[in-house]
Structures are given as structure tokens and as C-alpha cells.
Amino acid sequence: MIAFNKYYNKFNILSVSLIIISLLLLTLKGLNFGIDFKGGTLIELRSTDTKINVSSLRDNLSQMNLGDVSVKNFGNETDFLIKFENNENKNVIEEIKMNLDKSFGSNFNFRRVENVGPKVSAELLKSGVIAISVALFLMLIYIWIRFEWQFSLGAIIALFHDVIVTLGVFSLLGLEINLSIIAAVLTIVGYSMNDTVVIFDRVRENLRKYSDIKIFELTNISINETLSRTLITSITTLLALLSIFFFGGEVLKGFSLAMIFGVIFGTYSSIYIANTVLVRLNVSQKTVLREDKN
């Protein structure tokens, strides 16, 4: 049996610091919103001419009065991603096409064009925030129906930890937040809950079984009993996610990366956050028996 409970305090300090650092990052550095939430235009280009590179493209586009243009490679040397802010000019894409053809010859294939107006991006951001809030709220209701309030509190703190720290990592690394990241965050919420609930289920079962074991010990027993399941499921999920990350193409990279972080944090928080909340609230057999009587 692994003595997870020996490190409860240390990891709680770590988690609290991670949350504080993440919140600081989120308020000071903020998130790198993509065009879904900020509005603007995105163009994915493939060139047939290998001599064309990021800086020559950037020089060319910077003469076009597009405002702040970002140009970078996307996946490989001949694919480029161009982004700029909302432009009043309705024919801007056509003009870019003409301009590039004039300067480089017709060597470009416009693989993807996305244009999100300011009104739509504001709505998408709003509905994204609503979606995550509703998800957290529904999880709260669900766990509140299924478990005693001490458990609910533990699970919800673990959830917030996972969401905040994952977003913190995105802020730290400057990774782009787009619609698929919202999907990832919601899936993380589901996954983290799932993981916590399985361990809590066992904690409650053991609480009913043993009246003489203190919660500090009892959580450790429960974590160990469910440990192999926790690991196997995390590993298979991570295998699937790593496969998406490495082979699923550029579009799914951000999504799978967010999920990979989320699964790791979710597994960690089920053990070291959700359970320590039970310990700190001094949950005992009485807690679950009282509920049974009701």
C-alpha cells in the first residue's frame, strides 16, 4: 500500500500555490484568445514554392494595411497561418489573394479561411463561459444529490483546481484559446468528476464498513483500492489523447493538449485535493450514516 496520505499537506500547499500562480497568470498575463473569441480573420495557406518563408510573407502582408498581422508556420515549412484583427474591408481576402499572386506568383492554396465578426466573437465567448458555468453547476447539483455535502465540496474544489490550473498552463505557454479548448475544458470537467466520484464511492463504502478507522487512514485505503483502476483508465485515455496529439493534425493539437493536461491534473486532484477536503472536514462514519437515515 502506498502512503498517499503522508504527502497530503505537501501537495495541498503545492495545489494552493498552483492555483494562486494560475490566477495571477490569468489576471496579469491573460489568455491568448483566438479569432473565435476575439474576432478577426484567419487564413491557412499552403505554398508550392519552398522558397517562400514566414518573413517574406510577413513583409508582403505588412504593406497591406491589415493592422496587426501575425504570420507563422503551421505544421510544416510550406504551410502558413495568417491572422489579423477585424477589418472593415469586405473584400480583404480577395485582395490578399491578388496581392500574394502578384508578389509570389500563383503558388498559394487557400486551405482555410475563417472570419469572425466582433458581434459573433462576443457571443461565442459569452456562450463558452455560460457552458462551463452551467457544466460546473450541474456537476455540483449531481454530486450534491449523490453524496453528502462534504464530498460535494471536495469534488467541486478539485474541479475548480483542474479548470483553473489547465487554463493557467495555457496562459503560461501562451497557447491559443478557441472553441475546441472550451470543448476540452468541459470534457475535463466530466473526466475529473468521473475520477473523483469513483474514489468517493469507495470512501463512502469503506466508511460504512469500518467504524474505527480515521478518515486520514480511510482515504488512503480507498485511494489504494481504486489505484489500479485510476491508473489504467488514465493511461488508456492518455494513449488515445497522445495519438490525437501526434497524428490527428494541427487543428486538434490545442484540444488534445488541453485534454492531456486536464487528465493529468484531474487524476492528481482526485487523489490529493478531493480526498484531503474530506480529511480536513473530518468526515466520519456518522456523516454517511446520518444521510442513510434520512
Add this chain to the structure above:
Amino acid sequence: MLYFSKLRIIFITLISLFFIIIASSNLFKFSNEILNKKINLGLDLQGGSYLLLEIDNDPVIEQKLQNLTVTIRNYFKEKNIKTTSFKLIDQTLLFSSDENSKQTILDDFESKESRLNPYYQRFKSHQLNITEENNFFKVSYSKQGIINLKTSSQDQALEIVRRRIDEIGTNEPNILKRGNDRILVELPGLDDPMRIKSLLGKTANLTFRFVTNNNEDSFGAEKLAFEDGSEEAIVSKRIILSGDNLLDAQPRMNSENNETVVNFSLDRVGAKRFGKATSTGIGKRLAIVLDEKIISAPVIRDTIATGSGQISGGFTFQSATDLALLLRSGALPAPLNIIEERTVGPDLGQDSINAGMIALLIGFILVILYIFFKYKIFGIITNIALVLNLFILIGILTLFEATLTLPGIAGIILTVGMAVDANVLIFERIKEELKNEKNNLIAFDSGYTKSRTAILDANITTLLAAIILFFMGSGPIKGFSLTLGIGIFTTLFTVYFIARLLTVLYVSKNKEKEGLI
């Protein structure tokens, strides 16, 4: 938990077979209509264009209130009430009257039988709101009035948008209402939406009006620029003909000067008016105005009584074709703005399909190998359930001809990763039970029973997340939530029916064997 009736076994086998066949219809062609179904590929996979259009209703509201000026003035004139100082500010019509008529005016607006201000019985609301202060009246659209106006302009716009897109003849377009002032257009297979965008961006309001030399036209006049920006002309506001009078319009090559023109023919009312105008206006210039820009302003030489005519204006064949198309399909009730556009080229779509399939295959193989390594014989059982899970999931998507997106493929891969969780929970539990229980059957039975709540909890939480995503998300993300959500049900089915059935068959043959799992 361990008993399966014969009937149930047959039922499970049939369901599995059914979905395997349905799923494989994506690869083979079946002549049977029920079986010959395919998953729809989302725009991000097959390539295509997604456009979200917003109707700008402000000009319509202003126009309607402007028209109301005449209506109100005439209505009260009949009652010998003088209304003056009409003014339109911020979508509110202002006018004044004298103290004695105040109550009559208010009553006429607020009566449920009002001719001026329709009352919507169903919504218990008038079309217009009216307030009065110091004999000054303020008339504006009520909340319900605005909603009705938006809905009707959306209906009209949808029809016109559909006609324009049908005229171009794209492959299975999807044109849908969104809210009460938006229209969603999905155009599969279209990689350059430039032409459609420019066609949808035009209101196509066509009018024939005389060019006047002075500002003293009784209808008022306005200065308009020519389409090519070369010059300007003062044009009367009196409309001789409008696009509503057109029966047909076609691009033609004028054989005399090799110029591309648009030929049009008019309905009876239009032909009559056109004849009258051309007979009284010989020597005058008739401006052909499209969306407040003059296309051309030819001098009238003869009376045209045939009800057909020709528009020339330095067109290329393409621009003449487009103009004819716009005229045939009619004018939009209000300008449309493209507020969101997402276009994916067909080769990127194919790349995404390939990448998604490779990721699915590799993820699948890794999970299968790992599970086999972990559980040996029960690993094989889990893996059989996993393969069937994948088939049933794809089968359900095919049966409902659901739309598969790239995030949807990610959802399938994720389902593969998470689906084993339920079997893992069960097997781990059985292992624990076997520590105290020597009878395999009893241990397996209680393993299944005791793990059930955890499995349900775990899946309900994921399902909640998927449902929220489905209702909040758009396009590709909806595809993700769909596969993730359906994946939960197929997982539960394969775990509790297929994997359990195989487990039962194996265990009942090895009741005495020790260290079974």
C-alpha cells in the same frame, strides 16, 4: 448479474450484427435503401463554406416609419385634424397637433380596431407605441412590432437567399434561420465563396428613374454616383419601374456592338408604365439604379411598348450573368451582412480525414495492446467489446446520417480511451472480491453488482458535459459532443451486454480455476 436468457443472447447478437452492417455501409454500397446510408461529413472534413448572415433591419424600420408619415397625415386629414412637424429621429417618428385633437389621435392609435396601428390579438400588443407630451407625439415600433417586422423580413430574405444560391446551382446547400434576424448558409464542397458572398452582399434593389436637371422635382431628387464611379447625376425620387415589375432577366450579347447586356421583360403593369414613361420622356435620360448606384442612364429615343428592354453598362459576361441572376431572384428586404465565415478547402478536409483516421487507428491499437497486456483473456473480452463499441457507435451515426466533424472523430477516439474504464472498474472489483471469495461465480457476480454505481456515476458526469456541449456548442463542437454522448450509451451497452456475456460464458466454463483474472 450473471444470467443471460437465450432470447437475450439472440437479441444482443442481432443488434451487434445490425450495427456492423450499417457501419460497413460507409465502405460498401448496398442496394437496400435502409442499409445504404452514409455518415455525413461536416464542412471541416469535406470542405465547404459556412456563412452566417445578419439582416440589417434598421433601414427597413426607418423606411416603414417614413412611409407612415403620409399615412398618418392623410388619415387625420379626413377627420379634419391637422398634423404637422413630422420628423424621424432614432427610429422614432415625431409629429405635433393641437390641444383639441390630442385625445382623438391617441384614441385612434390605441384602439384595438385601429386602422393605423394593428393590434396583435395573440400577443396582446399593438404594432406601434405612441406617447404624447405638450401636443408632441412620439411613435415607435413596439417590442412585438419589431419582432413581427424582423420575422417577416427574415422570411423574405431567406427566400431570396435560397433563390440566389439555387440559381448558382451549388451542391446541396443548407439554408436555415437563426434567431429572428440571422440566416445560416452552409455550402458543402465550395472552396471559394467569393462569388456567393458578393451576390448575397447585394440588396439588388432595382429602380428606373428619370435624371432631372434641377432640384425642383415635386417628388424630391437625390445625387447618385455611377457604378463605375465616373460621374454623378441628379435623379428624381419618383420611381417609374422597380425590380418587382420584372418577369425575367437574361445576359445577352448585343450583336451590333459586341457588348454584353442584360435583357429584361416586364409584367403587364410594368410594360404599361414603361411605355407611358418612354413616350412622354423622349429625349430625357432614364437612370437604371441598382442599390443607390446608377448602372447606366441612356437617353430615351423611342417609345418602348413591347414590355422588354435592355440594360447596358460596360458589363463583362460574368457581371451581366450576376446582374441578371440578382434581378431574376428579386430584391432583399434589407441589406445582409456576413458576420461569420468559415471556409475549408477540399484538400485540407481530406488531410483532416486522413489524420483523424490514423489517430483513431493508432489510439485504438495502443489501447487494445495495453488492455490485452493488463488483463490477458479478459483483455481480449474487453477488446472485443471495444471493437463492437466502435462499430455500434459508427453504426448509430450512420443510421441517423449524423454529421461527422474532425472534433467528432476526436470524440470517437476519446470514447475508445474512456470506454475501457467501465470494464476496468468491474475487473478490478472482481479481483478484490476474489481475495475473500473462492467461488468464481459469486466473486464475478458481486464484482459486477458492486461496481455498478461507480460506473453509472462516472458515465453520467461525462454525459452531462456532452449534453451541455451539444446545446451550447456550434458546428464542429456539436459533432464532438454527439460522438462523445452516443459513445457513452454504446459503451454501457457493450460493457453490460457483450463483455458481460463473454465473461459469463468464460467463467461458467472455468468455475473452479484459480487466479482467473
